[in-house]
Amino acid sequence: MSTCDDLPEHLKTDQPCSFCGEKERAGIWFGHAEVHSCSACAITVLPRLIADATFKGYSGHADSETTLLSVEMEFWRAVAICKDRYADKHQK
Ligand SMILES: [Zn+2]
Numbered sequence: 109m110s111t112c113d114d115l116p117e118h119l120k121t122d123q124p125c126s127f128c129g130e131k132e133r134a135g136i137w138f139g140h141a142e143v144h145s146c147s148a149c150a151i152t153v154l155p156r157l158i159a160d161a162t163f164k165g166y167s168g169h170a171d172s173e174t175t176l177l178s179v180e181m182e183f184w185r186a187v188a189i190c191k192d193r194y195a196d197k198h199q200k
Contacts, residue, residue: 127153 123144125131131146145154162175 125149 127149133144
C-alpha cells in the first residue's frame, strides 16, 4: 500500500485510476500488477470488489459478516500505517 506522495520518483507517473480511468490516483497497490485508485473509487468500487471476491451465496450471510469484520480490521490497521508514515514524513 502506498500513496502517491510516498512513491519513489521512478513510479510517479500520470497513471490514472485503474477503475474509472479518469481521476488522478490517490493510492497504489503493488501486487502481481499495479492497481491505482482515486479516492472516489476506493470508497465505491473496492467494497464491491471485496463482496464479489468473497461472497459465498445466500447461505453464507454469517461468512459475509465475518469477512466485513476482517476487512474493517485491516482497514484500521492500514489507517494506522498511513498515520505513522505521515507522521514520519512530516517530522523530518
Ligand atoms: Zn477512480
